[in-house]
Amino acid sequence: MKTDLNPIDVNQCRQLFETWKHRDNLLNRVTAEMTRWMYDVGQRGWPKFGETANRLKRFRGDLRAHFDQEDELSSQMLAFYDAPHPEIDAMRRQADRDHRNLLERLDDLI
DSSP: OOOSOOHHHHHHHHHHHHHHHHHHHHHHHHHHHHHHHHHHHHHHTOOOHHHHHHHHHHHHHHHHHHHHHHHHHHHHHHTTOSSOOHHHHHHHHHHHHHHHHHHHHHHHHO
């Protein structure tokens, strides 16, 4: 089993983590904007159900794309190792279940 990464792999791993952090930051900004908008609408007391549904649909699309990118990044990271990693596989399965649950809950809201 390969336990150490060569220097090239270390740099590639580091870049993948930087990409992952960047994409997480983008999703955090989208989430913060959605939260601000919903707060503002709630403060005005004017329900905007149609606009809310449209914004949630866009948010769902952003979230789905983020989950797909996250899955791709984790696949790229696993490619650095020669042997299977049951712990990582278990975490990926749990993340997939969590992602499906979040998307289903958003679908219910929409």
